[in-house]
Amino acid sequence: xxxxxxxxxxxxxxxxxxxxxxxxxxxxxxxxxxxxxxxxxxxxxxxxxxxxxxxxxxxxxxxxxxxxxxxxxxxxxxxxxxxxxxxxxxxxxxxxxxxxxxxxxxxxxxxxxxxxxxxxxxxxxxxxxxxxxxxxxxxxxxxxxxxxxxxxxxxxxxxxxxxxxxxxxxxxxxxxxxxxxxxxxxxxxxxxxxxxxxxxxxxxxxxxxxxxxxxxxxxxxxxxxxxxxxxxxxxxxxxxxxxxxxxxxxxxxxxxxxxxx
Amino acid sequence: xxxxxxxxxxxxxxxxxxxxxxxxxxxxxxxxxxxxxxxxxxxxxxxxxxxxxxxxxxxxxxxxxxxxxxxxxxxxxxxxxxxxxxxxxxxxxxxxxxxxxxxxxxxxxxxxxxxxxxxxxxxxxxxxxxxxxxxxxxxxxxxxxxxxxxxxxxxxxxxxxxxxxxxxxxxxxxxxxxxxxxxxxxxxxxxxxxxxxxxxxxxxxxxxxxxxxxxxxxxxxxxxxxxxxxxxxxxxxxx
Numbered sequence: 001x002x003x004x005x006x007x008x009x010x011x012x013x014x015x016x017x018x019x020x021x022x023x024x025x026x027x028x029x030x031x032x033x034x035x036x037x038x039x040x041x042x043x044x045x046x047x048x049x050x051x052x053x054x055x056x057x058x059x060x061x062x063x064x065x066x067x068x069x070x071x072x073x074x075x076x077x078x079x080x081x082x083x084x085x086x087x088x089x090x091x092x093x094x095x096x097x098x099x100x101x102x103x104x105x106x107x108x109x110x111x112x113x114x115x116x117x118x119x120x121x122x123x124x125x126x127x128x129x130x131x132x133x134x135x136x137x138x139x140x141x142x143x144x145x146x147x148x149x150x151x152x153x154x155x156x157x158x159x160x161x162x163x164x165x166x167x168x169x170x171x172x173x174x175x176x177x178x179x180x181x182x183x184x185x186x187x188x189x190x191x192x193x194x195x196x197x198x199x200x201x202x203x204x205x206x207x208x209x210x211x212x213x214x215x216x217x218x219x220x221x222x223x224x225x226x227x228x229x230x231x232x233x234x235x236x237x238x239x240x241x242x243x244x245x246x247x248x249x250x251x252x253x254x255x256x257x258x259x260x261x
Numbered sequence: 262x263x264x265x266x267x268x269x270x271x272x273x274x275x276x277x278x279x280x281x282x283x284x285x286x287x288x289x290x291x292x293x294x295x296x297x298x299x300x301x302x303x304x305x306x307x308x309x310x311x312x313x314x315x316x317x318x319x320x321x322x323x324x325x326x327x328x329x330x331x332x333x334x335x336x337x338x339x340x341x342x343x344x345x346x347x348x349x350x351x352x353x354x355x356x357x358x359x360x361x362x363x364x365x366x367x368x369x370x371x372x373x374x375x376x377x378x379x380x381x382x383x384x385x386x387x388x389x390x391x392x393x394x395x396x397x398x399x400x401x402x403x404x405x406x407x408x409x410x411x412x413x414x415x416x417x418x419x420x421x422x423x424x425x426x427x428x429x430x431x432x433x434x435x436x437x438x439x440x441x442x443x444x445x446x447x448x449x450x451x452x453x454x455x456x457x458x459x460x461x462x463x464x465x466x467x468x469x470x471x472x473x474x475x476x477x478x479x480x481x482x483x484x485x486x487x488x489x490x491x492x493x494x495x496x497x498x499x500x
Contacts, residue, residue, distance in 0.1 A: 009313070011313050011314050011317070012317065015314070015317060087472075087475075088468070088472060090429075090475075091429075091471060091472040091475035091476070092433070092468045092471045092472055092475075093433040093434075093435075093436035093437075093447060093471060094433075094436075095436040095437065095439060095440070095447055096436060096447050096450070096464060096467055096468055096471065097468075099447070099451060099460075099464060100460070100461070100464035100465070100468065103451075103454060103455075103460040103464070104460040104461045104464055106460075107458065107460050107461075108461070194327070194328060197330075198328075198329070198330040198331060199330075200330075201330045201332045201333065202332065202437075202440075205440055212330070212332065212333065225340050226337070226340065229333060229336055229337050229340070230337070232333055233325075233329045233333055233334075233337065236328060236329045236330055236333065237325065237328050237329060240328035240329075241328070
């Protein structure tokens with residue numbers, strides 16, 4: 001652990017002490033009496049934020065792989081729509097996309113009796129399917145671009161070797177191309193995942209009670225401004241820290257030396 | 262045809278409102294981008310040449326800003342900014358001051374942009390061959406002139422792709438101010454959509470406006486990058 005030595009430099013010790021003093025001062029002098037009352041709601045909010053993050057990243061990545069693959073090596077009639085999709089998603093604000101889906105689709109669906117009478121209707125009347133859809137499409141758009149570079153970054157020799165071993169095209173993709181492409185962009189994916197975390201509070205604008213919405217509720221109910229916001233920032237910092245650690249762990253898991261034939 | 266009428270510039274069309282919103286958005290984006298560049302330049306120099314304390318403070322700033330959602334930061338900065346200004350004005354004997362939405366947006370988004378710009382510019386300054394800076398120093402240039410004449414022009418070609426990205430983030434992040442209630446493009450759009458109940462028309466129109474800004478900026482930044490790269494060897498194919 002060389003990390004410990006870095007923390008014990010004299011100026012860092014002073015800064016740490018100052019930080020501790022600041023935390024103690026905040027704990028003593030700011031108002032935290034609202035916390036017990038809102039804890040159950042906050043736990044639910046954190047759970048909802050993480051759930052949205054995980055689901056949208058999983059689905060978005062599933063979409064990003066074909067989007068990136070089509071752009072990297074696909075024929076033009078697949079590459080062009082994929083590129084258009086990524087450009088549109090990356091060129092417009094996520095908030096606008098969320099509102100377009102929620103208010104736009106939400107105002108059109110009730111006009112069709114087939115949809116109103118279908119079994120999906122109870123879900124389509126809630127907000128979360130639109131939030132998941134918007135966040136998924138957004139993540140797919142950004143990651144499609146990342147995966148395009150990732151697929152191109154895999155060394156040609158690797159693919160040729162696999163072909164020479166007689167792997168079928170699908171096996172080659174699954175065993176050689178995709179794993180190496182993902183490994184090459186793992187650091188980027190980690191950064192993008194934190195960006196996705198930072199995008200989740202936007203769903204509070206379509207009535208989903210995530211952790212951001214809980215803090216807004218506290219602010220409106222009690223007229224306390226700074227305390228809920230500071231706590232909210234700390235919560236996001238902790239989630240982002242966990243994502244960073246998780247991706248570090250993933251990066252260290254694979255073989256460190258990569259073939260570059 | 263009906264939807265085109267809704268977008269016309271004269272009432273009952275809402276086109277004028279959308280364009281006014283776009284103008285506000287661009288104003289804030291430009292201001293925040295400029296403010297962020299200023300912070301970024303100081304931040305990058307501080308991270309590269311500053312003392313240990315300054316460097317640690319700056320890395321706390323960049324880490325925190327890049328991990329906390331922009332929406333939360335904008336809210337915190339908005340309240341902090343209003344409190345500071347109001348306290349200053351009451352100390353000087355004036356009453357409460359109403360904060361202008363554009364200024365609040367530039368202040369909030371600018372500090373967010375500054376963190377990203379610090380990292381972009383730091384990387385770009387590091388990429389400048391050290392011999393160029395040393396020879397500038399050898400000619401006896403004072404530090405500020407060295408920065409203006411050597412470091413900034415030489416790093417620009419490395420920094421521009423990152424800065425282009427930052428500018429696009431700035432234009433899109435202005436939409437966040439809609440949540441705080443400032444009438445930029447996204448909020449104007451929502452108001453128009455709610456009033457006329459034609460959500461698709463307006464949200465798609467606003468999307469087209471944002472996309473246009475993105476595409477035009479991409480074109481301009483490509484020209485700028487070519488200009489900054491003039492005289493440099495083309496690196497393509499040599500690697």
